[in-house]
Amino acid sequence: MARWQMITVIIALYLVLTLGIGLRAGRKASKSVTGYVAGDRSFGLLVMYFIFGATMFSAFAFLGGPGWAYSRGAAALYILSYGILGMAPWYWVGPRAARVGRRFGYVTQAQLLVGRFPSRPLTALMAALTVLAFIPYITLQMRGAGIVINAVTDGHIPLWLGAGLAYGIVIVYVLSAGVAAVGWTNTFQGVVMLVIAWSLGIYLPMRLYGGVGSMFEQIATQRPELLTVPGLTATGEPWTWGGYSTSILISAIGVAMWPHLFMKAFAAKDDRTIRRTVVLFPTFQLFLIPVFIIGFAGVLFPESPDQADFILPFLILRSELPALVVGLFCAGALSASMSTGDALLHASASVAVEDGVRPFRTLTDRQQRSLMRWLVLAMGAVAYFFALNDRVSLVVLLLSSYGIIAQFTPPLISALYWKRATTPGILSGLVAGSAVTLFFFFEGAARPFDLHEGVLGLLVHIPVLVVVSLLTKDSAPEKAEAFLRAAKGDGDVYAAGPPESLDGTGGSHS
Amino acid sequence: MSVRSVRLVATIFFIAFALAVTWPAMIPFNRIEPLVFGLPFSMFWIACWVAVSFLVLVWVDRSEERAREAED
Numbered sequence: 025m026a027r028w029q030m031i032t033v034i035i036a037l038y039l040v041l042t043l044g045i046g047l048r049a050g051r052k053a054s055k056s057v058t059g060y061v062a063g064d065r066s067f068g069l070l071v072m073y074f075i076f077g078a079t080m081f082s083a084f085a086f087l088g089g090p091g092w093a094y095s096r097g098a099a100a101l102y103i104l105s106y107g108i109l110g111m112a113p114w115y116w117v118g119p120r121a122a123r124v125g126r127r128f129g130y131v132t133q134a135q136l137l138v139g140r141f142p143s144r145p146l147t148a149l150m151a152a153l154t155v156l157a158f159i160p161y162i163t164l165q166m167r168g169a170g171i172v173i174n175a176v177t178d179g180h181i182p183l184w185l186g187a188g189l190a191y192g193i194v195i196v197y198v199l200s201a202g203v204a205a206v207g208w209t210n211t212f213q214g215v216v217m218l219v220i221a222w223s224l225g226i227y228l229p230m231r232l233y234g235g236v237g238s239m240f241e242q243i244a245t246q247r248p249e250l251l252t253v254p255g256l257t258a259t260g261e262p263w264t265w266g267g268y269s270t271s272i273l274i275s276a277i278g279v280a281m282w283p284h285l286f287m288k289a290f291a292a293k294d295d296r297t298i299r300r301t302v303v304l305f306p307t308f309q310l311f312l313i314p315v316f317i318i319g320f321a322g323v324l325f326p327e328s329p330d331q332a333d334f335i336l337p338f339l340i341l342r343s344e345l346p347a348l349v350v351g352l353f354c355a356g357a358l359s360a361s362m363s364t365g366d367a368l369l370h371a372s373a374s375v376a377v378e379d380g381v382r383p384f385r386t387l388t389d390r391q392q393r394s395l396m397r398w399l400v401l402a403m404g405a406v407a408y409f410f411a412l413n414d415r416v417s418l419v420v421l422l423l424s425s426y427g428i429i430a431q432f433t434p435p436l437i438s439a440l441y442w443k444r445a446t447t448p449g450i451l452s453g454l455v456a457g458s459a460v461t462l463f464f465f466f467e468g469a470a471r472p473f474d475l476h477e478g479v480l481g482l483l484v485h486i487p488v489l490v491v492v493s494l495l496t497k498d499s500a501p502e503k504a505e506a507f508l509r510a511a512k513g514d515g516d517v518y519a520a521g522p523p524e525s526l527d528g529t530g531g532s533h534s
Numbered sequence: 535m536s537v538r539s540v541r542l543v544a545t546i547f548f549i550a551f552a553l554a555v556t557w558p559a560m561i562p563f564n565r566i567e568p569l570v571f572g573l574p575f576s577m578f579w580i581a582c583w584v585a586v587s588f589l590v591l592v593w594v595d596r597s598e599e600r601a602r603e604a605e606d
Contacts, residue, residue, distance in 0.1 A: 104580050105555040108587045112548050115594065237572030244566045244574070251566045251574040269556035276552070303595045306588035313573070313581060 027347050028177045034351025035173065038216075038358065039193055042209050046197025049208035058131060067291045071207040072301040074214035075288055075367070076111075077308035086217075086357040087168050087333045089312065093319025095332035097250025099263050100316055106272045107309045110279035115302045119295035120440045120511045121286070127510040133286050133432060134379035140439040140507045141447040144383055149454065150432070151380035154283050155403075157425035158372040162407035165365035166191055170411065172357040175337035176350055187411050190358055194366045195404050199397050206366045207291070213359030218311055220356030224340075225314020228321040231343055236317060243323050250323060266473035274478040278430030284371035295513075373399035424465045427478025431457040434482070434489050440511050442493075443504055449493030457485025540597040547590050551583045 067075070092100035121136060130136045134150035166187045173186030181189075197209065226236070233239035244251055254268030280286060292298045322328075322335040329338040340353055373396045381387070381395065435454055438445035461481030464471050471477060498504055535543075553559045563579045570578040 098574075098576055101555075101577060101580055104577075104584065108584055109548060109552055112544075112587065112591065115591065235572065237569055240566075240569055240572060240574050248566060252564050252576050253560060265557035272552075272556055299595060299598070303588075303591040306584050306591070309584050310581065313577070316577070 028180055030347040031176055031351045031354065032181070034348065035176075035354050035358070038351075038355040039190065042212065042362065043193050043197060045212050046193075046206075046209045047200060058129075067207055067288070067297065068293055069297050069300050069304075071211050072288065072292055072297050073304050073308070074211040075207055076285065076301055076305060077214050077311070086221075086315070086336060086360040087171070089315040090319030090322070090336045091331075091333035093316040094322040094335040095256070095260075096258065096263070097247070097255040097320075097323075098253045099255030099257070099268065100319065101253055101255070102268055102271050102275070104309065104312045104316075106275040106279065107312075108306050109272070110276035111302055111305045114280050114289075115299055117280075117437070117440065118289045118292075118298040118302065119513075121436070122289045122292055122295060122298055123513050124440070124507060124510045125290040131287065131290050132375050132378045133281075133283055133436065134375070137435055137439055137450070138383070140504060141435075141445070141450045143447050143451055146447070146451055146454070147379045147383045149451075151375055153428055153431075153458065154375045155372055155380070157428050158283075158368055159403070159407060159410070160425060162365055162368045162372070162403065163410040165361045165368065166407055166411040169358055169361040169365070171334065172337060172354055172361070175334065175341065176354045184412055187408065190362055191365065191404060191408065194362050194369065195400060198366050198370050198400055206370055209366065210363045213363040214308075216352075216359045217356050217363075218308075220353055221311055221314045221318075224336075224353065225317040228318055228339060228343065232321055232325065232339075239317075239321060239324075243320060247323055250320075264474040266475050270474075270476035270479045274426055274430050274476045274482075277433050277482070278426045278478065281429045281432040281436070283375050284367040287371055287374070369400050369403055372403050373397070376403075424461075424477065427461040427465065427476060427481060428458060430478045431461060431481055431485055434486055438489065438493075439507075441508075443501075443508060444493055444498075445489070446493045446496045446498050448496045449489050449491075452492045453485045453489030456488045457481040460484045535597065537597055537601040540594055544590055544594045548587070551587065554583060555580050 089100060089103065092103070124130065124136060124139065128135075128139050130139060134147045134154075137150065138147045167183075169190040170183035170187030173181050173190070174183045177186075198206065229236045229239040233242060240251065249256065249262070254263040254265055257263045257267075289298055292301075318336055318339070322339055325339065325342075327338075327342070329335055336353075336357070340350055345353075376399050377387075377392055377396045382392065387395065431454060434457070435445075435450045438450060458481065460483075461477050464477035464480050468477070471480065554563070560579075564576050566574045566576070568575060573581070
């Protein structure tokens with residue numbers, strides 16, 4: 025058997041295993057919408073931990089991360105810096121969101137917001153911004169899967185087939201089982217990713233330079249500009265401190281707002297699970313170190329790939345590793361791409377139906393589930409179309425979508441903590457913040473100190489939200505109070521305190 | 535320590551973390567030498583904050599759990 029055929033067999037085995045795990049998980053989940061979107065609110069610690077870890081480290085970690093370290097050096101360290109800064113507040117915020125979710129039956133962010141600030145334009149705006157931010161994200165994951173399969177099989181499997189196969193499998197298990205499948209496959213994929221990243225991060229520098237330390241010593245003498253922050257830009261110019269620092273800031277503010285992550289707070293079994301997931305999160309974060317080391321291992325390598333993002337497959341194919349290791353690497357990279365892609369597809373379809381369609385049309389539970397499935401297929405098809413038609417603007421879109429997603433933070437924090445916030449305040453803040461972000465995205469040269477456009481958006485967003493809220497009156501202050509009481513956990517079956525019925529539905533929703 | 539003071543210390547810690555890895559507080563630690571565990575000092579500096587974050591979160595969690603148990 026030829027080398028590439030052996031690799032293909034290993035990849036095929038891996039894909040079959042993933043499909044099996046996904047389908048098995050789906051048999052246990054209930055047929056309700058809560059079952060499909062929020063996994064019957066039953067996720068335990070192990071599944072939650074890997075969902076967060078595996079979902080956050082997408083194809084970007086395996087291709088983009090090493091690509092950044094390789095071409096932009098220490099600029100990549102911003103990725104290591106923001107994750108835990110963004111997650112730590114969720115030790116307190118996450119359980120709060122989960123409690124109102126259980127009490128009022130929310131499964132998406134927009135439902136939570138509209139539950140506190142009733143407004144149909146608000147839910148439509150959230151749904152539109154979410155889907156817009158998701159398409160380039162899904163596209164990149166698909167392309168990543170195609171690139172990896174294409175590269176390691178010496179081009180025998182073309183990009184369209186590789187991407188199509190990997191995502192065909194993702195779509196089958198997302199369609200059949202919803203979020204339960206996403207949870208269990210991510211657990212499996214997370215373990216594969218961790219093992220592969222650490223082994224390659226130690227093996228490659230050993231093999232090429234005789235160790236991690238001597239690799240960095242050699243880079244320090246030949247390319248010292250790569251080893252200190254803020255590193256370089258994509259074109260090889262020195263990056264600015266303003267751009268580097270505000271990238272950390274905006275990513276930390278935005279990271280937990282990605283709907284596919286935020287919605288997992290509603291899927292958690294209890295508050296304890298959410299808190300522990302946050303506590304354990306830094307252990308997953310350290311996984312970025314071997315990923316960066318892999319990228320740095322390419323710096324002094326005599327040959328270079330066409331694009332920086334190809335550095336990892338490029339090195340692996342030239343280091344004469346056994347076919348088994350190459351196959352496993354491919355499995356790890358596919359894990360990274362698929363574990364994010366499945367969560368994204370699932371979340372975007374859920375949000376489109378729950379926030380974009382349901383507030384405007386009544387649907388039965390059954391109709392909702394079938395509409396979500398059609399949308400998973402449709403989103404998959406749109407992303408597949410873009411994945412085959414490579415355009416640079418996609419990467420740019422993805423970076424700017426962080427700026428948009430971060431605009432969800434002030435409204436959600438206000439909904440959960442600030443009694444005086446009003447619907448007009450939230451709506452005008454969100455519109456102003458998104459508009460400013462988009463303006464500076466298109467007029468990048470106008471940004472002072474190279475600050476991230478999302479940060480500039482927030483600088484307008486927050487004052488508008490506060491001032492308009494203070495100038496307008498809440499139409500139903502007693503409703504806001506009931507909402508905040510639920511957020512604190514009064515009457516919640518999972519929190520301490522006497523049960524108390526607010527709307528007749530009782531504490532837990534299932 | 536009471537839950538409130540633990541929360542305060544944790545908040546101060548995470549603000550310090552944010553400042554320590556951005557301009558201008560990062561500048562004195564933004565250097566290649568000395569290599570620690572083979573890593574450039576800049577990378578080691580950030581990794582340290584991540585590792586200490588884990589300990590801080592474990593500490594916060596213990597104190598919050600004790601407080602919740604005391605409430606019951």
